[in-house]
Amino acid sequence: MNAVLQCLSNTSALRDYCIRREYQLEGTGYRKKRCELMDAFASLISALWEPSASGSVNPIQFQQKFQKLVPHFAGYSDDEKSMQMWKRYLERDDSKIVDLFVGQLNSTLRCTTCGYKSTTFEVFCDLSLPLPKRLSMGDRVSLSECLSLFTAEEELDTDNAPLCGRCNQRKSSTKKLTIQRFPTFLVLHLNRFSLSHYGIRKSTTYVEFPLYGLSLRQCAANKAGNPIYDLYAVCNHTGTVNGGHYTAYCKSGGKWHVYNDSRVSLMQENQVVSTEAYVLFYQLDETRSIR
Ligand SMILES: [Zn+2]
Known part of the structure; x- marks a missing residue:
């Protein structure tokens, strides 16, 4: 905390x-x-x-x-259009916190038989990004690869296939997530913890993430523009699943600081990216973004 x-x-x-x-x-x-x-x-x-x-x-x-x-703070989905959903959401839950942190996801289902698409929208206050599997110790991945996995088209099981609005029956479909509305402050969670046969496992994959100029065009829905973000804080997890510790790296007054419970000290900017990064906090660069 x-x-x-x-x-x-x-x-x-x-x-x-x-x-x-x-x-x-x-x-x-x-x-x-x-x-x-x-x-x-x-x-x-x-x-x-x-x-x-x-x-x-x-x-x-x-x-x-x-x-x-x-x-x-539950997200929800509906089959209404993005703007109506957003307005309705604001009516229910408008606050400064929403202004700052909440964005909107576009989730599109496509029937693999007839190609019919249906779109739903849901709000988010952070995005949980998967890390690529198949990695051996010491491998590096980029944040962009994690974002690609997040927005990759996913094939839904034939067992729980959704109802296609055109075929009018359950059909195998694909699902794709994109970002419809970008928040001012974007919180990205690197999903380092996963379930395996041996219990919960922590990945120590080195994820390279930019401190400046993160472009999210690759995740943007149609007409959602090209938002550019700069990093200002990182929450780190050190240790294992069973015993670990959290620290924060935060930028204030143009300088990076390490916050370790009651201790604060200055740090070098080139130390910010590490295998321990767990939650990334980005701020929209209003002057460079196209929204
Ligand atoms: Zn269909």
């Missing part, structure tokens, strides 16, 4: 929003329960950025509140 909190704390727009307590002015957007959680979160963020502060901040109060209130 510490590592993720540090990444969120270094999400500039979220930090400023919390320190200025702007959510208190939004009234209807936050129900009482959620406001309690925001209060706890904002207090923690304010304490972390208090100019006169020294030493470390214990997040115990936020943790207790979080455990009591864990908000349920």
Whole structure:
């Protein structure tokens, strides 16, 4: 939790929003329960950025509140068009957090018999990217390869084949995910943990990810443009499935820092990419993106 909190704390727009307590002015957007959680979160963020502060901040109060209130943030799907879905979603759940972190996925099913396509939309606040298999120790992959796997056309089992709207019967189909709407802050989870015959296994594959200029054109749905992102935080996992530790690398004031529980120190930019990177936090470069 510490590592993720540090990444969120270094999400500039979220930090400023919390320190200025702007959510208190939004009234209807936050129900009482959620406001309690925001209060706890904002207090923690304010304490972390208090100019006169020294030493470390214990997040115990936020943790207790979080455990009591864990908000349920479920994605859903429907067969309505993207914009209608998005509007309806905002009516139900509009907030600053949605403005900052939530995007929309396009999921298209295609009947392999007649080619008929049907599209559904669902919201996401992070994307969980698969790592390529078939790798031996020391192999390297690029983030782009993980993104390609994420958007690769998947053949659905004939056993649970979906109903084709044209053939009017269950037909073998393919499914493809693309991104319909890109968030300002994009959270990418490298799915290092997988189930094997021997239990849960952790992959230590070196994933090369860009610090600047990540283009997501390859994942974009038609007309979704060419968004460009820069990295500003990484949550790392060290160790094994049974015993591990989380740290955060975050950029603030143009410099990268390591956050390791109560310790913070400066680090070199060229140390940011490592085999321990687990969750990547990217910020949209508004000036270079085409949306
Ligand atoms: Zn069909």
